[in-house]
Amino acid sequence: MVETIVGCKWSLTVYQLLDQDINRPGEMVRSVEGLTTKVLNQCLKRNVEFGILEKISYPEIPPRVEYRVTSFGEKFMTILDALKVLQEEIEVQ
Template sequence: MPSGKPKFIPLSDRTNYHRFEDVIGCKWSSSVVAAVAQEIKRPGELERFIPGISTKVLNERLRKLVVFGVLVRTEHPGLPAHVDYDLTDSGRKLAALLDQVRQLNLDHPASP
């Protein structure tokens, strides 16, 4: 097998990048992950904690983050029944990366 730089990104990698971008690239996904990392776990709390997010977008993001394996959804029976979300191991890794990006942004403010 010849060595050297690859000439292109393989289709499987491109597919994974697009899937990742669809889930994490949304401006709301990073806010949801950061909020859950701060122990904001219930949908109503998340909606109040993240200014500007609609119920529809929040629910869409929560579903995608669960399917992607970043969040886990737990239903609690009882009166009233409720749902909360927690980070998975992958979600905790992502939250740490997002915090590093946030810190990098704070360390290097935009030019006027």
């Protein structure tokens, strides 16, 4: 799971967008240059399957979908934050 998520260059970007309260796929695609709908959907699907994100579908027309970080996802992102700090320390040396 970790290899799949960390190996996907867009997963970390998606987490940053969610942290900025950008939780709708259309907003995400518009916010990041180079991110396509197809790649985003694959990334979001993988994260939902791993239990990092949850998909919320609203019964509206047009349909509205949002993504939120699960409690497991919060723990996982804490680990990613620690890795980021470690990487920064390595780069300083």
